Amino acid sequence: MDTDKNQIDVVVIGELNVDIILDGIESFPVIGKEIxxxxxxVTLGSSSAIFANNLSSLGPKVSFIGKVGEDNFAQVVLSILESRNVDTSRIIRSSSLSTGATIVLNYNQDRANITYPGAMHDLHLEDVDFDYLSRAGHMHFSSCFLQPGIRSDLVVLFRHTKELGLTTSFDAQWDPEEKWDLPLEELLPFVDLFLPNMKEFKFLTHSNTVEEGINKLKSYSNKIVIKNGIDGSLAWDGKEIIRQPAFINDRVVDCVGAGDSFNAGFIKDFIDNKPIKKCLETGALAGAVNTTMAGGITAFQNIETIRKIALERFNYTL
Ligand SMILES: Nc1ncnc2c1ncn2[C@@H]1O[C@H](COP(=O)(O)OP(=O)(O)OP(=O)(O)O)[C@@H](O)[C@H]1O
Ligand SMILES: [Mg+2]
Incomplete structure (x- = not known):
């Protein structure tokens, strides 16, 4: 049955994979030995999926466009997203591709990751149903460097989405090749919210400071929101920089997915037309809530449990 426009608040287009997290390893792996x-x-990984999951738990109606295989990992991804009420009906299941996976080795306070990208490599512009997209209010895209199949069509994707009347957000995420090659001047006019972290922002704009980077982008970009871990976040609203400190968490479990949770909190308020200062505050709160439990989605079961953590840990009424 067709859903009407008001029933989809946010469509997320992006990558889907699982995280296989190994904790308490005896030493770092050694070639030729077993530890x-x-x-x-085994849980939901990937920036776009964590964002979709956590935004849905915060309340908005969320739908996902992406690609997985027809394997057990696909079942993990789909069943977790469905349990959080994300509409997975537009996720393409490919019999010839494998669902990607990241093996996370947690060792002491640090971690090493190995990712097999799998099906996310093969998401293409043709996989996006624009009729369906036109029924949503907002489109979010994340992790362009991990998705070469759609990366070269980003400008078309965002331009067409804007022509359909949606608002848009874009989190480029880290470039594993560290080339930082994106057509920002063509792309950002169609991006309402550009959401990099501080390092990504400086590399993407070839700048040493926030001010230098914003000066380079401001003639053609809309709102820019920059995340900076425990140093907080800031937003350029087209006129000035607004700063938001991080909420203090004295018992951080891990920071996996904090940026995606920040995006979810920010965009929840943005699509509700809240002022940017309030969007930043809810983003920071969601980022902090994320750090109270292991992995990117554990703290985001449903709105009641998120409110409880916000109140008990951060004395904040959500
Ligand atoms: N240790 C922490 N304590 C409290 N808040 C935090 C912590 N880490 C992150 N946050 C909050 O979450 C926001 C986003 O985190 P961060 O800057 O690490 O994003 P990111 O680098 O994009 O993360 P990701 O690796 O998930 O992509 C921060 O601006 C901050 O408000
Ligand atoms: Mg990030």
């Missing part, structure tokens, strides 16, 4: 881990969890 043991004390714990393992």
């Amino acid at each position: 043991l881990a004390k714990r393992m969890s």
Whole structure:
């Protein structure tokens, strides 16, 4: 059955994979030897999926366009998203591709990741149903450097989405090749919210400071929101820079997905037409809530549990 426009608040277009997290390993892996881990969890990975999951738990109606295989990892991805009420009906299942996976080795306070991108490599512009997209209010796209199949069509994707009347957001995320080659001047006019972290912003704009980067972009970009871990976040609203400190968490479990949770909190308020200062505050709160439990989605079960964490840990009424 067709859903009407008001029933989809946000369509997320992006990458889907699982995280296989190994904790309590005895030493760092050594070639030719075998070591043991004390714990393992298999959960939802990938920036776009964590964002969709957490935004849906915060309340908005969220739908996902992406690609997985027809394998067990696809079942993990789909069943978790469905359990959080994300509409997965537009996720393409390919019999010839494998769902991607990241093996996360947590060792001491640090971690090493190995990712097999899998089906996310093969998401293309032709996989996006623009009739369907036209029924949503907002489109979010993340992790362009991990998705070569659609990366070269980003300007077309965002331009067409704007022509359909949606608002848009874009989180480029890290470039594993560290080339930082994006057509910002063509792309950003169609991006309402550009959401990099501080390092990504400086590399993408070839700048040493926020002010230098904003000066380079401001003649053709809309709102720019920059995340900076425990140093907080800031937004350029077209006129001035607005700063938001991070909420203090004295018992951080890990920071996996904090940026995606920040995006979810920010965009929840943005699509509600809240002022940018309030969007930043809710983003920072969501980022902090993320750090109270392991992984990117554990703290985001549903709105009641998120409110409870916000109140008990950060004395904040959501
Ligand atoms: N340790 C922390 N304590 C409290 N808040 C945090 C912490 N880490 C992150 N946050 C909040 O979450 C926001 C986003 O985090 P961060 O700057 O790490 O994003 P990111 O680098 O894009 O992360 P990701 O690796 O998930 O993409 C921060 O601006 C801050 O408000
Ligand atoms: Mg990020």
